[in-house]
Amino acid sequence: MPQADLSRSIWFVVFPGFELLDLGGALCAFNLAVDFYGAAYDVHIVSATGGMIRGSSGVEIKTVRSPSTNHLDTLMVVGAPTAEILDDQTQTAAFIRTVAIRARRKASVCTGAFLLAKAGLLNGHRATTHWRYTAELQRRYPLIKVDADRIFIRDDALWTSAGITAGIDLALAMIEEDCGIEISKAVARDLVVDHRRSGGQSQFSTMLALEPAPGRIRDCLAYARTHLRERLSVEQLAEVARISPRQFARQFVAETGETPARAVERLRCEAAIPRIEGSSAPLEQIAEQVGFGDLERMRRVCIRIYGQSPQALRRRARSVETV
Numbered sequence: 269m270p271q272a273d274l275s276r277s278i279w280f281v282v283f284p285g286f287e288l289l290d291l292g293g294a295l296c297a298f299n300l301a302v303d304f305y306g307a308a309y310d311v312h313i314v315s316a317t318g319g320m321i322r323g324s325s326g327v328e329i330k331t332v333r334s335p336s337t338n339h340l341d342t343l344m345v346v347g348a349p350t351a352e353i354l355d356d357q358t359q360t361a362a363f364i365r366t367v368a369i370r371a372r373r374k375a376s377v378c379t380g381a382f383l384l385a386k387a388g389l390l391n392g393h394r395a396t397t398h399w400r401y402t403a404e405l406q407r408r409y410p411l412i413k414v415d416a417d418r419i420f421i422r423d424d425a426l427w428t429s430a431g432i433t434a435g436i437d438l439a440l441a442m443i444e445e446d447c448g449i450e451i452s453k454a455v456a457r458d459l460v461v462d463h464r465r466s467g468g469q470s471q472f473s474t475m476l477a478l479e480p481a482p483g484r485i486r487d488c489l490a491y492a493r494t495h496l497r498e499r500l501s502v503e504q505l506a507e508v509a510r511i512s513p514r515q516f517a518r519q520f521v522a523e524t525g526e527t528p529a530r531a532v533e534r535l536r537c538e539a540a541i542p543r544i545e546g547s548s549a550p551l552e553q554i555a556e557q558v559g560f561g562d563l564e565r566m567r568r569v570c571i572r573i574y575g576q577s578p579q580a581l582r583r584r585a586r587s588v589e590t591v
Contacts, residue, residue, distance in 0.1 A: 276307075276308060276309050276310065276341040276342070276446065277309075277310040277311075277312065277335070277339050277340055277341050277342075278298055278309055278310070278311045278312070278341060278342045278344060279312050279313075279314045279335065279340055279342070279343050279344065279367070279371075280294070280295060280311070280312070280313045280314065280344050280345075280346060281314055281315065281343065281344065281345045281346065281360065281363070281364060281380075281383070282313060282314075282315050282321050282323070282329055282331060282346055283315060283316065283321065283348075283354075283357050283360040283383075284321060284322055285322075285323065285324045285348050285349075285353040286321070286323045286324065286346050286347070286348055287323065287324055287346060287347050287348050287349050287378060287379075287432065288323045288324070288325050288327055289432050289433070290346035290347045290348075290377040290378050290380065290432060290435055291313070291323075291329070291346045291377075293377075293432070293433055293435045293436040293439070294344060294346075294377060294435040294436060294438065294439035295311065295313075296436075296459065297436055297439035297440055297443060297455055297459060298311050298439060298443070299311060300455045300458045300459065301443050301447060301451060301455050304454070304455075304458065305447070305451045305454055305455065307443065307446065307447050307451060312332060312335040313329055313330070313331050313332075314331055314332055314333060314334075314335065314367075315331040315332075315333065315360070315363075316333065316359045316360045316362070316363035317331075317333065317359070318331055318332050318333035318334075319331060324348060324349050324353070333363075339370075340367060340370040340371045340372075341371065341372050341373070342371060342372065342373050342374075342375060342442065343364070343367060343368055343371040343373075343374045343375065344374075344375040344376070344377065344380075345364060345374075345375070345376045345377070345380035345381075345383045345384055346376075346377050346378070346380050346435075347376065347377055347378030347379030347380040347381070347382075347397075347398070347431075347432075348378075348379055350379075351379050351382055351401045351404055351405075354379060354382045354383055354386070357383060357386070358386075360383060361383055361386035361387045362387075364383055364384065364386075364387040364389070365387040365388060365389070368387065368389055371425075372425060373425040373426070373427060373442075374389055374425060374426050374427070375426070375427035375428065375429070375438060375442075376395075376397070376427070376428045376429065377429050377432075377434070377435035377438065378397060378398045378429065378430070378431045378432055378434070378435065379397055379398055379401055379431075380397075380428075381395050381396070381397040381405060381428045382397070382401075382405060382408075384426070384428070385405065385408070385409040385412060389426065390409065390411075390412045390426065390428075391409070391411040391412065392411055392412075392413075393412065393413065393423045393424070393426050394412075394413045394414075394415055394421050394423045395412050395413070395414055395415070395421060395423070395426070395428040396414065396415050396416070396417075396418040396419075396420065396421050396428050396429065396430055397414075397428065397430065397431070398430055398431030398432070399416060399417070399430065399431065400431070402414050402415075402416035403416070417574075418430065419434050419437050420434055420437055420438040420441065422441070427441075427442070436459060436461060440452050440455060440456055443455055481523055484509040484510070484511065484519070485509065485519060485520055485523045485524065487508070487509070488505050488508050488509045488516075488520075489524075489531065489535070491505075491508050492505065492531075492532055492535055493535050493539075496532075496535060496536050496539055496558050496559040497556075497557070497558070497559045498559065500528075500532050500559070502516065502517055502528050502529070505520075505528055516528070532559075533569045533573075534573060536558045536559050536560055536566075536569070537558075537566070537569050537570060537573050537574070539558040540554050540555070540557075540558045540560070540566060540570075540578070541574075541581065543557070543558075544578050544581050544582050544585075545581060545582060545584075545585035545586075546585070551563050551566070551578050551579070551582075554566070554578075563578070566578060
């Protein structure tokens with residue numbers, strides 16, 4: 269099993285108004301790898317000015333401008349609750365630009381991608397950020413190839429992640445690269461999270477997108493999610509909701525903006541995506557497992573929802589993982 273190099277120094281860059289969880293999630297992952305599994309990371313929290321830096325939640329963090337170590341392996345820039353907070357961080361962007369030359373790999377969590385972009389490090393590269401700000405990142409920095417629907421992206425030595433907790437997935441992927449998959453899995457267990465989501469997974473959840481109010485419709489969607497291989501007709505779902513099919517259909521559209529049939533297709537597609545992107549299972553088998561019945565039906569739904577066929581989604585996920 270490969271072990272982390274003795275010289276792996278990780279610098280987390282913070283600034284006034286930073287998001288505490290952007291820092292804490294990834295930081296905890298690396299510290300657990302050190303404390304329990306012998307990974308030789310040397311972690312520092314740095315800033316352009318050094319000293320105490322207050323985050324958006326009011327918590328102050330002690331930082332240094334230049335750690336005593338002469339080696340910088342990974343530079344990781346955290347984000348802020350809004351992209352606007354980063355507009356005033358010209359000094360931080362200049363600091364990042366200066367020290368990034370020394371780093372083997374550069375990374376960002378959430379809106380930290382704006383600071384990597386401001387430092388000129390993302391031009392010509394693929395990147396992602398929190399879904400709320402992907403369009404803004406693309407507008408401000410048109411030379412970046414922004415992918416709005418990835419948990420994290422690795423492009424050469426540049427790593428960017430989606431919002432907040434996605435920084436944990438990015439950190440676990442780095443730990444896996446440095447120390448091996450067993451240590452990465454062990455750290456995930458200590459964090460009480462599923463072993464990291466692959467970078468190719470979607471940022472979005474069907475249940476969140478439909479946003480049904482608590483009650484019969486939400487309960488019905490929860491039932492559908494656990495019974496995807498069944499037929500799931502309007503009549504069957506209405507029976508679960510204990511109302512007439514006609515009333516159920518009207519109430520469902522009113523609460524979700526989708527017909528029951530389209531919502532079930534979204535749930536099936538959401539269940540299929542991790543299997544499509546994260547396994548080599550035959551696509552026909554996946555279509556059967558999630559209730560589509562046949563590959564052609566799954567293909568049509570994937571194209572409608574994601575704009576790509578299952579085959580294209582699998583190719584893209586593999587290219588993200590291997591670049």
